Amino acid sequence: MRANPAVQGAVVTAHKLRLYRAAATDFTSLDVAAVLAEEVNAVATSTSAVEGYARDPLALTHVLTQVLPAEPYVVCLGAGGAGTALLLALHQSQITGLTGVGNASGAAPSGVRAVFADTDPQALDAMRAVADRAGIATGHLTFALVNHPADCDKLIAAAPDSAVVINATGLGKDAAGSPVTDQVPFAKDMLAWDLNYRGDLRFLDQAKTCGIRTVDGWAYFIAGWTSALAAIAGIPLTRTLLDDFARVAQR
Template sequence: MTPDGRLIRVDELREWDGPGELVVFLGVRTAGSRSHETFSGWAAALGRPDWTLRGLDLPLNAPDAAYAELVAAVAANPRVAGAVVTSHKLRLHRAGATLFRRTDVLAGLTREVNTLARATDGVDAHARDPLALTAVLRGFDGAGHADVVVYGAGGAGTALLLALTLDVGATLASGSLVRAAGRGPRSITVLDTDEDAVAALRATARRCGVLDGRLRLLAAGDPAAPFPLPDGALVVNATGLGKDRPGSPLPPGTVLPPGATAWDVNYRGDLTFLADARAQGATAVDGWDYFVAGWGAALTAIAGVPFTDDMLAGLAAAAAAHRPGTLPS
């Protein structure tokens, strides 16, 4: 194991032998996550008190072989229960697609993986973020905003698009697309500086049948971006800015409109996006509920138990004492 007792290397997974079963946390800088403090409570709530969490850090430019080695190591060691993936979701799907025993319908639609669950004869791949965001939106006023503006076309932005447009639970249960009942947002705009990310999200929207008139996907340099944000919009930071990297995705001079809600999918870091939003008088919401729901959706898949509202409430209660303090001002 690495000098930091919270971390493990890929080459150590095959030999890991306790205590209990291991859950891997794949990210970029995992040691700073509150999951290390909350995990024992979550494991107990899931009926898996013998689970141990270890972070596995890979750079964003890691070679495909590193992801393939991870999948192979999880498959080879019966003491490894699975992995929760907070970064590398698209790369893991691309590099490991031929190695998975089974891939759920959401992973097939998004072409990303945020959970690996070990089975007796291989590794199953899941994309559970849309399920987590659906749960968060049920208890969050942002679900009722007529206009949604999302900065970031990566994993979180893709999952949010599905949560806003699909009946995610029914899609998972049936194994086929089920559109969300009801009206939903009037408009959804997603912006990203990476043209490839926007193209990938457009392909996902096409596979999901939601590439329609209410959806705008804008890359840097698009003549329609930047644009005036609609009054009362839900404005989402679905990037790593303010967490993994300093800054905010809002272009310089952006004015948040009256009644806007600024929602950052991150809960740690400098959270510049939320500080700017509060300075402009907007409602600021951090990513703690998404953090809990995202881990809950992933860990229930690994444990093989349903992700219910009661389970989520139990996981939230187990983590509550570790919630960070007030938002930055």
């Protein structure tokens, strides 16, 4: 890439963690989010530099203010890359050096309480390590190991009635199914947010059956690609740019 003047960069949509582990020392520079999350999802190249970025936290901050209440309680099902980006986005105001995050409507809401759940204990350990590197206080965070969708149901039952429940597992897109059962006890004031935007989206169907509000991952998808391309182009991510990309993507 460095040797090819026709290539200005790359958007990385898979193996972001592996790319960081394999090539972190080959980058001329890495942004703060890349170092904290230990992943790269955008690469900008020139004849003299190869810059690595983790832009998913930035993308999520542009969506969070449209989704979360003022003092949110979040149940995030999935502690992989998307869940880690959410952790950083929720707490970006506390992280020194995480620049360029936020938008015209303000930063992510403060006073966030959150539960991050996963079936993989190593994923939860990795997320704790990210929180430690970022200096995020974990007293208001819970990291829950779950073995079955029924365990996720219990986390939702224990959450406040106004909680935002997020599917960050990939189930419903990358693989069939849902992280919750068909008996999931969604309260009527809860919001179900699936970070997937395509696939069978069974999680959202379960939420709709319970009569609660739902949001799919389309806005996050647009923000993710736009933020990565903005990094490659060397321009700021603005609400106007996001709106322009969204209009083009709808065509």
